[in-house]
Amino acid sequence: MAEAIKIEVAPRSVKGKWAVRRLRRQGWVPGIVYGGDSEPIMVQIPAREIERVARQHDRLVSLVGLGEQPITSLVRDVQKDIFGREVIHVDFHRVVAGQRVTVEVPVVLRGVPKGVEAGGVLEHATHEVEIECLATEIPEQLRVDVSHLDLDDVLYASDIPLPEGVTLVTEPDVVIALVTRPEPAEEEEEAAAEAAPSEPEVIEKGKKEQTEEE
Amino acid sequence: MLMPRRVKYRKQQRRRVRGWATRGNRVAFGDYGLQALEPGWIKAQSLEASRIAVSHLIKGQGRLYMRVFPHKPISARPPETRMGKGKGDPEYWVAVVRPGQIICEISGVTEEVAREAFARVAHKLPVRVCFVKRET
Numbered sequence: 001m002a003e004a005i006k007i008e009v010a011p012r013s014v015k016g017k018w019a020v021r022r023l024r025r026q027g028w029v030p031g032i033v034y035g036g037d038s039e040p041i042m043v044q045i046p047a048r049e050i051e052r053v054a055r056q057h058d059r060l061v062s063l064v065g066l067g068e069q070p071i072t073s074l075v076r077d078v079q080k081d082i083f084g085r086e087v088i089h090v091d092f093h094r095v096v097a098g099q100r101v102t103v104e105v106p107v108v109l110r111g112v113p114k115g116v117e118a119g120g121v122l123e124h125a126t127h128e129v130e131i132e133c134l135a136t137e138i139p140e141q142l143r144v145d146v147s148h149l150d151l152d153d154v155l156y157a158s159d160i161p162l163p164e165g166v167t168l169v170t171e172p173d174v175v176i177a178l179v180t181r182p183e184p185a186e187e188e189e190e191a192a193a194e195a196a197p198s199e200p201e202v203i204e205k206g207k208k209e210q211t212e213e214e
Numbered sequence: 215m216l217m218p219r220r221v222k223y224r225k226q227q228r229r230r231v232r233g234w235a236t237r238g239n240r241v242a243f244g245d246y247g248l249q250a251l252e253p254g255w256i257k258a259q260s261l262e263a264s265r266i267a268v269s270h271l272i273k274g275q276g277r278l279y280m281r282v283f284p285h286k287p288i289s290a291r292p293p294e295t296r297m298g299k300g301k302g303d304p305e306y307w308v309a310v311v312r313p314g315q316i317i318c319e320i321s322g323v324t325e326e327v328a329r330e331a332f333a334r335v336a337h338k339l340p341v342r343v344c345f346v347k348r349e350t
Contacts, residue, residue, distance in 0.1 A: 082314040182274035
């Protein structure tokens with residue numbers, strides 16, 4: 001559990017597509033603080049801080065600049081542009097001490113599986129799992145030792161060791177990682193390709209069949 | 215070659231490729247991805263050539279995920295044919311790609327290998343692409 005980092009924000013008075021576009025051109029990123037008993041507050045974050053904010057997704061931050069007291073909140077959502085490069089909006093969710101929250105935490109695989117040494121390939125199928133824990137005790141990541149996995153073995157979400165006070169929200173039978181056999185050789189694939197028809201089958205219309213029956 | 219098993223209609227109109235990829239624009243399965251930066255049609259042949267180029271490089275290690283599929287039939291007239299007599303027969307299949315679309319992903323290899331693999335793929339594609347990493 002890392003210390004909540006401080007993020008400088010300023011109250012925002014403008015809203016709407018065109019106004020926030022102007023704001024972005026001036027070096028700000030729009031955001032909103034919601035949740036708890038208070039009203040939502042529209043905020044703007046300096047673009048130079050935004051990289052730091054984006055890295056804190058689903059983590060606790062302390063918002064400075066919205067009054068005398070800093071606001072403790074979770075970075076709930078970081079919206080990015082189509083290419084996933086620039087942050088265009090950030091959602092902050094107010095939390096209070098002792099509140100339990102549901103967050104997504106990365107799963108990190110440790111060790112070299114036995115199956116990989118035998119020629120298999122380790123596939124990391126699910127990179128994040130949802131957990132419920134105290135807002136102040138969100139783990140940075142969940143580490144799982146996969147060195148015991150043999151060929152065709154599967155690691156499920158229920159196999160992840162969780163710290164005390166943390167419960168799993170993701171379905172327990174979700175596959176986290178598996179060791180698969182290497183892909184088939186080219187020759188087999190070529191043979192399969194030759195067997196395939198040159199043109200796809202055209203789906204016949206249902207109406208035609210009905211009229212024929214009549 | 216990749217193509218659908220069943221289709222509702224044999225031929226399609228060409229249509230313009232407009233807008234951006236609002237889905238399939240994040241690395242979802244692998245660790246590294248190749249993202250299209252401009253719109254275009256990618257032939258099934260190019261996708262197959264890309265897949266082979268990567269599989270030759272990684273030699274069974276790691277895994278390649280193709281994120282696009284050639285759903286669109288492109289028809290063509292036979293050579294030295296007069297105009298008229300209807301639309302030509304389907305000649306090949308393409309995947310319609312919009313800017314932002316992740317074309318393929320790779321996992322289980324180092325970043326250097328992934329970059330080398332995608333550089334080879336980029337040479338085979340008709341659109342400009344860039345190398346992207348998983349967000350988390």
